[in-house]
Structures are given as C-alpha cells and as structure tokens.
Amino acid sequence: MQCHYCDREAAYEAESDGVTVGLCDEHFQERVEELAESDELAALREQVDVEGPE
Ligand SMILES: [Zn+2]
Numbered sequence: 001m002q003c004h005y006c007d008r009e010a011a012y013e014a015e016s017d018g019v020t021v022g023l024c025d026e027h028f029q030e031r032v033e034e035l036a037e038s039d040e041l042a043a044l045r046e047q048v049d050v051e052g053p054e
Pocket of ligand 1: 003004005006007008023024025026027
C-alpha cells in the first residue's frame with residue numbers, strides 16, 4: 001500500500017471514516033501529533049497493534 005500523503009510505501013494502515021489509508025513513517029508521526037488529544041489516536045494505535053508482530 002502507498003502512503004496517502006506521498007509516494008512512499010506505507011508502513012502503517014489507518015482507518016478513517018470507514019476508508020483504510022496507508023501512512024509512511026513520517027506521515028504517521030504527523031498524524032499522531034495532530035490527533036494527540038483526540039479519540040482518533042486510540043483507534044489508530046489499535047490498528048497499529050493489530051498489524052504489528054506478536
Ligand atoms: Zn507519506
């Protein structure tokens with residue numbers, strides 16, 4: 001999957017309004033900072049945990 005914001009390969013997937021988008025490391029960090037005080041961050045973290053190794 002490609003990053004939603006640039007042409008790099010996505011390192012993370014995040015669901016927003018029912019649409020799954022890819023995020024590279026850099027843009028993932030930007031989104032985390034943007035969402036730092038919102039409920040969306042928790043949802044994003046859950047997605048990453050599901051994708052990560054056990
Ligand atoms: Zn990106």
